[in-house]
Amino acid sequence: MVANKKKESSLQGTVFYQAEDSMLFDMKTKKVQMYGKSKIKYTDLTIASEQVEINWKENTLDARGVKDTTTGKWKGTPEFSQGAKSYSAKRMKYNFKTKRGVINTVVTKEGEGYIHGDRVKKDVENNMYINSAKYTTCDLAHPHFYFNAHKIKVIPQKRIISGPFNVVIADIPLPIGFLFGYFPVPKKRGSGFVMPVYGESRDRGFFFQNGGYFWAMNEYINLKLLGSIYTLGGGGGQGIVNYKKKYGFQGNASFTFNVKSNEIPNSSQRRLTEDFWFNWSHTPDSKGKSSSLSASVSMGSSGFNRNNAVNPQNLLSSSFQSNVNYSKTFVGTPFNMSVVLSQTQNTLTRQETYNLPNIAFNMNRQSPFKEVRTLKKIDFFKNFNIAYS
Numbered sequence: 001m002v003a004n005k006k007k008e009s010s011l012q013g014t015v016f017y018q019a020e021d022s023m024l025f026d027m028k029t030k031k032v033q034m035y036g037k038s039k040i041k042y043t044d045l046t047i048a049s050e051q052v053e054i055n056w057k058e059n060t061l062d063a064r065g066v067k068d069t070t071t072g073k074w075k076g077t078p079e080f081s082q083g084a085k086s087y088s089a090k091r092m093k094y095n096f097k098t099k100r101g102v103i104n105t106v107v108t109k110e111g112e113g114y115i116h117g118d119r120v121k122k123d124v125e126n127n128m129y130i131n132s133a134k135y136t137t138c139d140l141a142h143p144h145f146y147f148n149a150h151k152i153k154v155i156p157q158k159r160i161i162s163g164p165f166n167v168v169i170a171d172i173p174l175p176i177g178f179l180f181g182y183f184p185v186p187k188k189r190g191s192g193f194v195m196p197v198y199g200e201s202r203d204r205g206f207f208f209q210n211g212g213y214f215w216a217m218n219e220y221i222n223l224k225l226l227g228s229i230y231t232l233g234g235g236g237g238q239g240i241v242n243y244k245k246k247y248g249f250q251g252n253a254s255f256t257f258n259v260k261s262n263e264i265p266n267s268s269q270r271r272l273t274e275d276f277w278f279n280w281s282h283t284p285d286s287k288g289k290s291s292s293l294s295a296s297v298s299m300g301s302s303g304f305n306r307n308n309a310v311n312p313q314n315l316l317s318s319s320f321q322s323n324v325n326y327s328k329t330f331v332g333t334p335f336n337m338s339v340v341l342s343q344t345q346n347t348l349t350r351q352e353t354y355n356l357p358n359i360a361f362n363m364n365r366q367s368p369f370k371e372v373r374t375l376k377k378i379d380f381f382k383n384f385n386i387a388y389s
Helices: 304-308 310-314
Strands: 001-006 015-018 022-026 033-042 044-055 060-062 079-082 084-090 091-095 099-112 113-122 128-136 146-156 159-162 167-168 174-179 181-184 192-194 197-201 205-216 223-232 236-246 249-263 270-284 289-302 319-331 333-344 351-365 387-389
Touching: 015 044, 033 060, 044 091, 113 146, 128 159, 146 181, 223 249, 249 289, 249 304, 270 304, 289 333
Parallel strands: none
Antiparallel strands: 001 015, 015 033, 022 033, 033 044, 044 060, 044 079, 060 091, 079 084, 084 099, 091 099, 099 113, 113 128, 128 146, 146 159, 146 167, 159 181, 167 174, 192 205, 197 205, 205 223, 223 236, 236 249, 249 270, 270 289, 289 319, 319 333, 333 351, 351 387
């Protein structure tokens, strides 16, 4: 069921509203009650909720979810979107005339972070004022870690401003915080320094790992250069490239080079070992294309995982396989071909096997005599077909 509210002087556009179950109109109070997957559209604003009440006298709406009597869980809670922004909450109130709203128990994404709040007020400029706020990069409904603040202000696409806040990890408040917070929200990716991780290990001593620089070259490709250093000797570097072309392909490549200082048995001296590893993954978007290239490459020195692996699965794995595949269909013909380059490496036996390349050329099954006209008694040869590989 769909109904339209005619444009009035207090509104800037037409309000469209609909409900899957039913709508009740009270002409005396000028209220509309909507039940079952209700939806309202007004200019660039859309609200979807299980139940909605519209008050035309006050130019307001009240959207809310309902509690399932069987499971005890909320369903049909309001989803609010305006332009590119979206919010989810337990209850929302909005004034069409003033463009102000109040939202209870809200979750919204701002930049790379998520904001949870108990009560939110939204002004005419779309700024949000949030009480009992949590700011986190964890995308779970109950985040593992967050900045906890009594009040914050969100200026969409620009910045998040906070009063006194502290850090909470696994629901445990830590004595770490500041009197105020300022978190810029970049509109697009930016370049910047990558802070290193510090710590200590038994065989390498104190270390700074994976610090460096992230370079967002353009919207298609970015580069990360990282370095590590250890007090017992040695260090390393890593270059990581990510690329993507819309409707074309996407992939990433990395090259890691590490130098490790090892103890020499029955000696106070140490020796350096050098290891490297190369990874490349390339995935094409082959829709509507006659050719494609895909790759999955993982190869390097035999001692790399033994000396440097932090992933137990890589440490226990001794065999690695790499493949680069190219395929082409000759449009307008029954022919196609594929070329495969492959390599298998065993880091225990140090044996490497290469196939450079395997080439396959195929012709799809053809029936050359299918359209020949002849007597039914001697049409057996119409079933003759041929394929080639």
